[in-house]
Amino acid sequence: NLQDKLDRAFKVLKGQGNITEINVAETMKEIRKALLDADVNYKTAKSFTDEVRTKALGQNVLTSISPGQLLTKIMSDELTNLMGGSVTELEITKNPTVILIAGLNGAGKTTFSGKLANFLREQKGKKPLLVAGDVYRPAAIDQLEVLGQQVGVPVYVDRASEDPIAIAVAGVAEAKRNGNNVVIIDTAGRLAIDEALMVEITAVKEATQPHEILFVVDSMTGQDAVNTAKAFNDRLDFTGVVLTKLDGDTRGGAALSIKSVVNKPIKFIGTGEKMEALDVFHPDRMASRILGMGDVVSLVERAQQQFDEKEAAELQKKIRKNKFDFNDFKSQIQQIKKMGNMKDLMGMIPGVGKAIKDIEIEDDAFKPIEAIIDSMTPYERQNPDVIDQKRRVRIAKGSGTNIDEVNKLMKQFGDMRKVMKQMSNPGMMAKMMRNIP
Ligand code: GDP
Ligand code: MG
CATH class of the missing domain: 1.20.120.140 (SRP54, nucleotide-binding domain)
Structure with a gap:
């Protein structure tokens, strides 16, 4: 994948x-x-x-x-x-707001019409009316009626009529009469784009002057979805896209292509057959879905936020000159601590989360180290080389640790300096993280 x-x-x-x-x-x-x-x-x-x-x-x-x-x-x-x-919101301020639904057969228009009615009623406090404009398949009218009943929204039908334009116009009139402030017109599709369909849907548009024209497309159709979107947009100049069936294992690449080809916002995604399976489209969420990268992005964001670039450049200079001292060391520790709980942080890296599940990572692992550094004099912090045995004994006492711990830190610090000098490049954090995999 x-x-x-x-x-x-x-x-x-x-x-x-x-x-x-x-x-x-x-x-x-x-x-x-x-x-x-x-x-x-x-x-x-x-x-x-x-x-x-x-x-x-x-x-x-x-x-x-x-x-x-x-x-x-x-x-x-x-x-x-x-x-x-x-997020691009629906334009639903007019009374009534007319929303025309268009797309090929099986794209999910009727299902989406029901979902949208439900969404507008429940989330936006609207009083929608559904209009059954698919006159070619008798079952389509029944389907919309069932969905309307399910979500508690009235459905305008005229089983005697075979004229989708007249039905749509009558539906809008009905909404005005009944005080419905949103009209959702479900329409007929075709198996593929054809001229008759385009002429008909364009006529419905002319007759009802919709505020929103939503093009519904099956995200599983891949490249075809893009071609269909282009053909519909050329004729209808729709106002938004609805991507359905994103509950399958499609990665959502269609979202990217459609947007870049027709340059119209994607407004909703369908994630299932149920009436609740509708989400407002969030570009950032779709981006992580396409990348499949989980939390890496937020990890990087946090790291970038906390690790000041200028400070890092300063540090690099010091490392190159072998001037990295205990003050720098302490500020490095603080940087790491600022980024939050170590285990949480490491857990965000793909593949690491599971591996460290049972390992204890103490958040206060740095405490004795900080205590030791705090017990040094400013002169000692800036000139680690002067810290001899006598000074170490004093530091151990002052920090409430012992001589072994102080010796260990001094050794680690010395080693670290050597390594840092060798790799003239990255900061400690970068190196540490890169070694995790
Ligand atoms: P229309 O011909 O464009 O009106 O399409 P329908 O609304 O009748 O939907 C066609 C089929 O797709 C039906 O079986 C729906 O239940 C199914 N469907 C619609 N939207 C979704 C969705 O978001 N996810 C899934 N899994 N199925 C969907
Ligand atoms: Mg339908």
Whole structure:
């Protein structure tokens, strides 16, 4: 699946301190392949990876947890943007607001009509009327009536009529008479796009002047969904998209392609056959669904937030000059602590959560270390080399620890300095996280 492919793609980047032209090219190729497999169309996948590459190359990886994770964050932001950035609300201020539902057969129009009526009644305090505009299949009228009954919304039907335009117009008039402030017009589809359907739905649009035209599409139809969306939009200039059947194992790549091809907001997603299985579309959530990366993004966000870039640059300079001292060490510890509970933090990294489930990670593991550092004089903190045996005894006493603990810390600190000097690049946090897998 996409997750495995992205994992593989990120492996290329793993352990590399910087995102460079060379390592990013291979990764972008993998990501493009993965997106294509998730039903994102070629043009979209190409422009997406180009954009991500440009952004990634300009990034300083210094403060990030690993280049792969930073890349995930960039991708997630980019995907979110491509899908509209934030939630786009329905325009339901008119009285009555007319909403026309369009799409192919089996896309889920009738089901969505019922769900939308339910949503508007329950969540928005509206008084909707459903209109049964599918005159070609008698069962379609029954279906809408059953759904209307289920959600407690009246349904306007005219079984004697074969004219969907007249029915739609009569439905709006009925709503005005009865004080319904939203009219949802369910319409007939076809097996495929054809001229007769387009002429008819366009006529319904002209006759009812809807405030919203929602195009319903089955997300499982992949690339076809994009073509259908384009054909409907060319004729209808719809106001929003409804993606249905996202409860299956579709990754939602269609969402990305449709948005980029027709440039209309996705407003709802259907996640099941039940009337409650409707969600307002959140671009950021869909982005993480497409990436399948769980909490990596929020982990990266937290790390970036807490680990001040300037401070890190300062630190790097010191490390290079071998001036890393106990003050720096202590501020590093504080950085780590600021990021929250260590176990929670590590648990957010995919694959790590399970592995550390039973391991005790003390949140106060740093306490004795901090106590020891606090017991040093400012001079000692800045010049760790002067801390001889006599000073160590005093520090042990002052910190309420013992000489062994102080010796251990001094040894660790010395080792750390050596290692840090060797890798002239990343901060301690970055190194630590990269070694976790
Ligand atoms: P229409 O021809 O466009 O009106 O499509 P329908 O509303 O009759 O739906 C066609 C089929 O898809 C029905 O069996 C629905 O129960 C099913 N369906 C609709 N929306 C969803 C959804 O979000 N998830 C799933 N799993 N099934 C759906
Ligand atoms: Mg139908």
